[in-house]
Amino acid sequence: MKHGPDIARIASLIGDPARANILTALMSGKALTAGELATEAGVSASTASSHLARLVDGGLVKEARQGRHKYFALAGDEVAQVLEALMGFAAGHGHLRTRTGPKDAQLRAARVCYNHLAGTRGIQLYDSLLARNFMVLDADTPRLTEAGERFVRELGVDFDQLVKSRAPLCRTCLDWSARRPHLAGSLGRALLKRFEEAGWAHRVRDTRIVRFSTDGLRRFNHAFPVSPDSRA
């Protein structure tokens, strides 16, 4: 009866409201302290501590002590993927959203998925790279072509640095609202960082929203064009 892996164990970890709030908060990609997570989840410090211990034990969250605080972050891209998958389903089939505020529109447009760009802009980036053969899917996970390497170098990404770290360069991640893949992996991270450095966009404090400036958006559209019919 019990073939597949122990899915109940980790689902029940996500299943508690307090822990779910913690994980959702960590989707911002930033490492947060135990105290911050406690207020974020709306529970006392002690309960939050207990929850965090369990999350770490379950492999969902990584901890790093720094002075007298302890910082927590998601254990990896894979955890973010699971959470996005859950959000994707819950968004459609959950009891209809209380009220779709303006925040939701912004989240759908561009947001950070753990540490890379997701939402409409994230999909645009992914599609554009594929359409112009800067990235191909032929055999393995998405793979950057030589032309693609030149391209990201021109954008100002420190490519040598990326290659040095062993982490996988390209990865796909399923999108939250539209059910479409976008670019994760260390390249996804690096690109988002680059956009921020270049002043194209900045994260809105305490949210996962990524706001593009009008000028930054123009440059982004120029760098990552898509065929007109797939514009969202």
Place this chain on the structure above:
Amino acid sequence: MKHGPDIARIASLIGDPARANILTALMSGKALTAGELATEAGVSASTASSHLARLVDGGLVKEARQGRHKYFALAGDEVAQVLEALMGFAAGHGHLRTRTGPKDAQLRAARVCYNHLAGTRGIQLYDSLLARNFMVLDADTPRLTEAGERFVRELGVDFDQLVKSRAPLCRTCLDWSARRPHLAGSLGRALLKRFEEAGWAHRVRDTRIVRFSTDGLRRFNHAFPVSPDSRA
């Protein structure tokens, strides 16, 4: 604090061992009766009934009364995707597999993911369609080209029937063991059905394993060739 959708609600539904077993059983794609699911989950009939009611209420499972039994099935492809995502993570980070039996190897090779082909063979199929431009990713979800349409017609798929139903033709689904996309959607379903009809493969009773005959595998490899280096 509480932006994103209600992920805790549905995660907690999956989080109970009995319900997780039920859902895993339903990943076979077959509709099962309440009684079968009860024994499968290892609980009494009454508790299973209660669980099933909750799963239906949560939108994870669909029910269909037929005579004096009630058949249950997963509510849709999206649910299967969430479950596969969870399995993918749990497989890696769960307490190391009790013992990797021969069944696991077969599951990794070829299995049914709700209703389409997954595992090494599923990935092979997906990659092959892309590599030969029978399918392209350019803008929207993967899309069958004209050449691809001819190709699947030659394989004996009733394509007109597929187009008539409104269900999306192509969809990607993240793989369980290797973290790679494979083909879901109505075309994915139809292809798996075709393989079974043609005698290339058959499902092993009461499992998600798909076993190819030696001759069937030869034909499959011929129909869906891949570049040698990506053979798994």
Place this chain on the structure above:
DNA sequence: CGCACAATTCGATCCGCATCGAAACGTTCG
């Protein structure tokens, strides 16, 4: 019509665990 079987409802039980406050521990800073 009445028996057999599938599924559900009901009531009762019981365990897990989320939660908190207070106290203990560790670190930083004055």
Place this chain on the structure above:
DNA sequence: CGAACGTTTCGATGCGGATCGAATTGTGCG
């Protein structure tokens, strides 16, 4: 060293919900 603060441990409390058996409803078959 001592005070302030962040974090964790401990003990106690209470609630939700998983579970079962028995009784009930509903369906098919003889």
